[in-house]
Amino acid sequence: MRPIWKGMLSFGLVNIPVSLVPATRKQAINFNQLRKSDYSRVQYKKVAAIDGKEVPADQIVKGYEVSPDSYVVISDAELEQISPEQSRVIDIEDFCRLDEIDPRHYDASYYLVPNEGAGKAYALLLRALKESNVVGIAKIVKHQKEYLVAIRPTEGALSLSTMLFPEELISTADLEVKPDIELSDKELSMAKLLVESQISKFDPNKYRNEYYNAVYNLIITKAEKEQISCVTENEHASAGKVIDIMAALEASIKAIEEKEKPKRKKKTG
Structure with a gap:
């Protein structure tokens, strides 16, 4: 490591x-965003809200909004002066x-x-x-x-x-929770009985990320069955050429499987 x-x-x-x-x-599992019509990648650009023009990185400064549309601008040099040693x-x-x-x-x-x-x-x-x-x-x-x-x-x-x-913790006092609600002895007794009947030693290995596994299996299934129509950076969008991207998918899936190997070994061991 x-x-x-x-x-x-x-x-x-x-x-x-x-x-x-x-x-x-x-x-x-991280997904890329694609245009629905031809599956070309969607890119993000930093633009100025006032005119929609793209802003180069060297023209961007840090600002803290103190009131609507009013900012205090802080330079990197000023931040470095107060950074922890x-x-x-x-x-x-x-x-x-x-x-x-x-x-x-x-x-x-x-x-x-x-x-x-x-x-x-x-x-x-x-x-x-x-x-x-x-x-x-x-x-x-x-x-x-x-x-x-x-x-x-x-x-x-x-x-x-x-x-x-x-100061980073949010106090429960800010929540709309009323802990002093009146409860009968019978209600409390039944609730405690239910809780205590299910007490067991905590074993993290019994819990699985079910959603992750479901998405992973969906990707495997679709990769084995489908070809995807997409446009590369060197092709015009109107070309609509169908290309076989199995190699790229297989490489991505192989990377996912490599991450899964230690968990599978534990499960079967």
Whole structure:
């Protein structure tokens, strides 16, 4: 797995050279948009709202709308001046109990992998966190943005979860929910009985992305049976030439199948 960040993980006076790698991958099938009449690709251009003219990238600036059609323009140089200092150190500031963290704070997940020569220090922190049943809280600067993170032991490795700051969470006070509705003892008893009768140990392997699989199977079926009429960039739209794009489809499907192989092995294993 290719690291997306390299630096030091620090707690106290212990510094551990580590690499950050993704712990998740999004399972999605991406579609291109085509013109219905000839299946030519639909492209997007950035145009000015006032005259509809295309705007080159070097003529685009950042603006924050403070009132309708009134903007404060911020330059890249101004943003760089207040950007968090690029640091290659994840300094654990606090340790806390896992059950004290509201799950809503969690965002993206990664693994911290020890670099060469860092195995012992890495194992020391991993074991300490596991036996103390605590999570390390730190900050990391990635892509010129500062993130709050939680570091915890996960199946023999250290995982890092980026977290949302408190102001990024929407309070339930803003929802139209009335938790103080009067309930009878019988209603509550029956509801609890229903819930408790279905309690089981959480097993993520029993759940499948059914929609993804259905779309994937649809693509496989159509690719095997159909030829698609489309226009390439070098052909005029009126040509209406029918070409065999099975090779391109097969290459795309092969890529999808490669992603599916690990899951199939787990399922049959």
